[in-house]
């Protein structure tokens with residue numbers, strides 16, 4: 001509402017038009033966003049500030065957006081902040097002239113390194129005033145720090161951080177340090193930023209053109225456009241450039257999915273029974289595919305000298321062949337063998353494409369799929385094709401882009417036809433996912449058995465025709481259902497992907513390694529990790545030793561402020577970790593708990609009080625290297641699983657004549 005008023009008042013005074021944006025203006029906005037828990041207020045503060053930037057320093061809207069989301073480039077460029085605590089402490093100590101001991105004591109008290117830095121800065125007396133920080137300087141400084149590598153890299157990183165901190169005033173040091181740590185903790189989701197940007201852009205465009213402010217409908221339309229465009233082309237550099245050129249309302253014509261820019265894949269909802277699948281897809285055409293147990297890969301290709309040009313392809317002449325993970329990380333260095341196989345299976349005339357597929361470990365002699373664990377033994381980087389021992393075969397199940405055209409808005413049946421036309425199945429290298437189109441329960445059951453005999457995990461069931469069968473990037477949709485064999489045995493219907501937050505030393509033989517671990521799910525609304533259970537089952541002795549080796553370097557002195565776990569001495573783990581590792585865990589069922597805090601904001605007990613949910617008898621299944629902590633099972637999903645289970649239990653009780 002504030003936005004549509006003629007004269008919105010900005011909390012930070014206007015700077016001279018065309019001048020660099022002061023970092024202090026952004027920090028003022030950060031403080032306002034952090035100080036409210038209301039999403040709409042966060043949105044309005046962000047939008048107002050973006051509007052001010054568009055009016056006064058439009059050239060800097062991109063770095064401003066990147067600093068707000070704390071990502072200096074698109075995900076796939078691999079420029080990551082996330083500087084370790086000890087390095088940051090060193091830099092704070094050097095720039096503020098306080099001893100590490102003093103800093104550690106402060107850190108123990110507040111738990112927030114950002115606050116420590118701010119406090120240290122404000123107690124320091126300076127002889128001369130450094131120049132105020134600007135968005136440009138901070139952006140370039142952070143980028144330098146993030147990309148510094150090689151010999152003496154640590155020293156140069158510390159020097160870079162020191163330089164920024166020396167010029168920081170007031171709250172600036174707090175957000176600089178939090179940004180460097182990798183978490184701003186504003187409680188601002190990227191979705192909210194996208195809405196803010198769309199609103200700021202349309203209001204600004206109308207103002208510039210001397211037109212009336214946009215109506216609510218127009219604002220909603222702009223929001224939908226930017227959301228859709230970003231889901232297909234998650235690259236602010238390309239989108240913002242286009243938006244500044246031709247306006248937010250015409251983005252959908254100019255910014256479409258394209259090779260070179262990985263998109264977040266569509267995901268499936270779990271199901272517990274085959275009859276649930278049949279109920280969901282009643283009166284709809286659907287297809288069942290084998291659910292291969294490997295690594296999700298997105299294959300991007302542009303032929304040398306292709307006719308169409310693409311913004312993200314640096315050298316059009318040479319074309320590209322790249323592989324990305326489900327997290328948009330580049331996997332080309334891991335799978336040079338897949339890249340080398342492209343010419344075998346790309347049909348002549350196929351000039352550019354984006355394929356959605358699963359890379360699966362493959363036994364060439366037996367001509368069969370190998371377990372996922374085999375795939376995990378492959379090196380992640382710098383793999384040489386000739387050294388590859390564990391072979392992989394690509395099983396393609398979707399085609400998102402073909403010969404200059406995005407296909408995500410087409411029904412699956414059409415995408416699948418194009419997929420089958422444009423590629424040639426090739427033994428040991430490339431195949432289409434085995435599928436069957438059916439509505440019969442018997443066929444589905446037989447097909448599930450067949451998939452398990454072929455060493456697959458179960459089935460994926462997908463709507464085939466109509467508007468429910470479009471490809472919806474990054475959405476976990478009921479248009480795709482997964483049936484895993486494990487689900488049919490448990491009452492929750494799914495395994496969970498959980499973040500390892502802490503550990504307890506073992507007992508007896510195991511005292512030199514960790515014997516149990518504290519796990520958490522992720523709450524994207526509050527951007528916190530919420531504890532869900534301890535786990536000590538499912539590990540072999542050898543595994544515990546290797547987990548110790550993997551996790552020991554991630555130990556930190558105290559929990560991060562964005563870890564949420566019950567208070568009380570007996571409940572605390574012996575050591576805490578930087579939240580980096582994700583495990584897939586199976587559980588017998590979920591129960592309410594006073595000790596764990598998962599889904600506390602979502603699930604209520606009989607008295608209507610918010611209660612935490614915990615896992616009963618959790619069992620370790622495997623490491624999910626392909627997932628980042630923010631991809632872990634969310635609190636909402638945990639809440640849904642709990643509630644679904646309670647409904648089922650209620651139904652069972654009734655059937656048995658209970659209450």
Ligand code: ATP
Pocket residue numbers: 266267268269289290291292293294295296326358397433460482
């Ligand atoms: P999971 O732990 O089950 O792999 P996930 O969270 O990684 O789950 P989901 O959408 O829940 O992703 O499950 C689908 C996953 O199954 C895909 O990410 C993909 O890696 C894999 N997969 C294997 N075969 C297929 C297929 N035919 N169609 C779609 N996905 C498939």
